[in-house]
Amino acid sequence: MAASIKDVAREAGVSIATVSRVINKVDVVNEETKKKVNDAIKKLGYSPNIVAQSLKTQRSRSIGILVPDISSQVYPEIVRGAEDVANMYDYSIILCNSDFDIDKEKKYIKVMKEKMVDGLLYMSSSLDPEILQYIQDLNMKTVLVETTEDEKILPSVTIDNRQAAKEAVQLLIDRGHKKIAYIGIKKDRKNAWARRYYGYADALNEANLPLEEDLTYYGDLKAQTGYKGINSILEKTEVDAVFCGSDEIAMGVINGLRDKGISVPEQVSVMGFNDIYEASIFYPKITTVAQPLYDMGSVSMRILVKILRNEPSEQDHLVLPFQIIERDSVK
Structure with missing residues (x-):
């Protein structure tokens, strides 16, 4: 016994x-x-008996992490940073993948509440007001990771995506490019990725370059969006550079250009975003915006743990530094 x-x-x-x-x-x-x-x-x-303990204390020593797409190269590194810090404080994690589905997000948030997780790290494809209200109604201690909502109600850890995109496109302009395409998330989505479009637009406006609808293509953050996007754009107009909402998109763009006999960067420069590991080994190696992915996970978990321990937090909305990594895909 x-x-x-x-x-x-x-x-x-x-x-x-x-x-x-x-x-x-x-x-x-x-x-x-x-x-x-x-x-x-x-x-x-x-x-x-963990179950009995949880029922008695209303604490499970577990933290939920909700990601939109675990197959993306971005989220495993964020989760790793979060998990390392969680382990330091004797928390375990429950990882859920929403597949960019708002209904699935709501389902998993409800499940985590029923499992009595002590808190939630939330990474979302869209900061839908319905979801944010749902989190508040359930009284879930939550930190947003990789993005932030306009009202700044929930603590968050992110980079300045708009400024990062602007500086990336400015580099393309400084290199003499004028027909710069954008392939990424729709500008009307309420998330960090959509802010990258506005950074793209800011850079073009400051350089007095026109925003051309024929130079934009919207999809998800995967390589197939880059491949389809560059083919769609080239059917309508010429380009001399492409700013991509993710490194996966950049890989798809490069493959699409290669299939058309267009060399990168000699004929078209390609800029990525995120600096996943594959960006450094792809051919050509991708010039990109580096997010501190591990730090985003670890810092957000530290903020959440402080909230759970009722400790004061120096700052509820952290904007971490980004860096443009120059490699071979931009001439």
């Missing part, structure tokens, strides 16, 4: 309440008593 908390208390010569305090890391037990209890736990092979 498995050992019970009573057995541990008897072995350590303390009360059940003291054993409970040690297990739950309540800092009112002296070190000598903690050692007795932990030695008894080890000797008896005692394992706390």
Whole structure:
């Protein structure tokens, strides 16, 4: 028969309440008593009933992480940073993938609430007001990662996507490019990715270059969007550079240009975004905007843990630095 908390208390010569305090890391037990209890736990092979603990304390020592597409090269690195910090504070994580589906997002948020996760790191394809209200109605302690909502109600960790895109396109302009295409997320979506379009537009406007609808193509962040996008654009007009909403899009663009016998960067320059690992080994190596993906995950988890521990946070809305990494896809 498995050992019970009573057995541990008897072995350590303390009360059940003291054993409970040690297990739950309540800092009112002296070190000598903690050692007795932990030695008894080890000797008896005692394992706390996590479900019963959660029902009693309304805390599960777990944190939900909701991502829109785990197959993307971006999110595993963010999740890794978050998980490393969660482990430091003895939290486990529950990872859910929404597949860019708002109904699926709501379902998973509800499931995590039912599982009594202590908090949520939320990465979304769209900051839909309905979803944000749903999170608030459920009273979920939540930190937004990679994006932020306009009202700044929920804490967030991101980069300045608009400024990053503007500087990336400005580099293309400085290199003499004038017919610069945009392939990425629609500008009317409420997320970080859509802000990259506005950075693209800002750079063109400041350079007195026209915003041409024929030079834009909207889709998701995958390589197939880049491939289809560049083919669609080239049917209507010529380009000398392409600003892409992700590195995967940039790879698709390069493949599409290659299939048409157009060389990169000699004839067309291609700029990516995110600096995933593959961007550094693809041919040609992709010039891109680097997001500190691991740091975004680790910092957001630290903010969430502080919220859960009722500790003051120096800043609720962190904007981390970005960097343009110059490689071989821009001449």
